[in-house]
Amino acid sequence: MTERTESRPVEVAVDGRTRAFDVRTDETLLETLRDRCGTTSVRYCCGIGVCGTCTVLLDGDAVSSCLLLTVMAEGRQVTTPQGLAATSCSAISSAQQAFVDAGAFQCSYCIPGMALAAQAAIDRDPEASVDHLVDELAGNLCRCGSYPQVREALERLVSGPTDDTATTPEEVHQ
Incomplete structure (x- = not known):
């Protein structure tokens, strides 16, 4: 039955x-x-x-x-x-941009969830340290092993945008 x-x-x-x-x-x-x-x-x-x-x-x-x-x-x-960018004033959120700028992706399967969790953490605590953000992402796994690039993305997110950051995913691959 x-x-x-x-x-x-x-x-x-x-x-x-x-x-x-x-x-x-x-x-x-x-x-x-x-x-x-x-x-x-x-x-x-x-x-x-x-x-x-x-x-x-x-x-x-x-x-x-x-x-x-x-x-x-x-x-x-x-x-x-997908809706995270809609909450920002640009095409993508600051966390999404940090991940693009750091090349923090390989297969990219895990990255949307990581960027979302990072954005939530930085929105809750704009003064958060990189180590705090790493702790916030403890529940997000990357099977490709892109953790060094993820850490770089978190460092970029904490430090804010710089003049050398790319503005589109296409610019990252040029």
């Missing part, structure tokens, strides 16, 4: 836009964001909240969307890596 899962209507503000869904009560926020919103920057990897690829901001705090049920996000603000 197959168990029947209940569904329930919820409203969640995703990247500044209120969205209404009729979701299963066991549906994760990760599933909702990817399957219903087409938000591909929120990625599935471990499914147990230890890798950080599914990181989103829930009311400004970094959370693993693979562990959070969508019904628990009712009436709350969710910011995805």
Whole structure:
């Protein structure tokens, strides 16, 4: 006998836009964001909240969307890596820019979650040290081993923009 899962209507503000869904009560926020919103920057990897690829901001705090049920996000603000730039005055956020400028990516699967977690940490504490940001990213894993470049990105984020920073991902590869 197959168990029947209940569904329930919820409203969640995703990247500044209120969205209404009729979701299963066991549906994760990760599933909702990817399957219903087409938000591909929120990625599935471990499914147990230890890798950080599914990181989103829930009311400004970094959370693993693979562990959070969508019904628990009712009436709350969710910011995805795609929506992070929309909250800044430029094409991408300062954390995203720092990751681009530092070349802190290889396969880039983990980077959206890392940049989002870094931005949340620096927004909470603009005077945060690099070591504090490293601690904040402890739940974000990079299988390619780009940690030296990630640390450089965090150093750039803490020190602020410089004249030698690239402005687009294309400039990084020139």
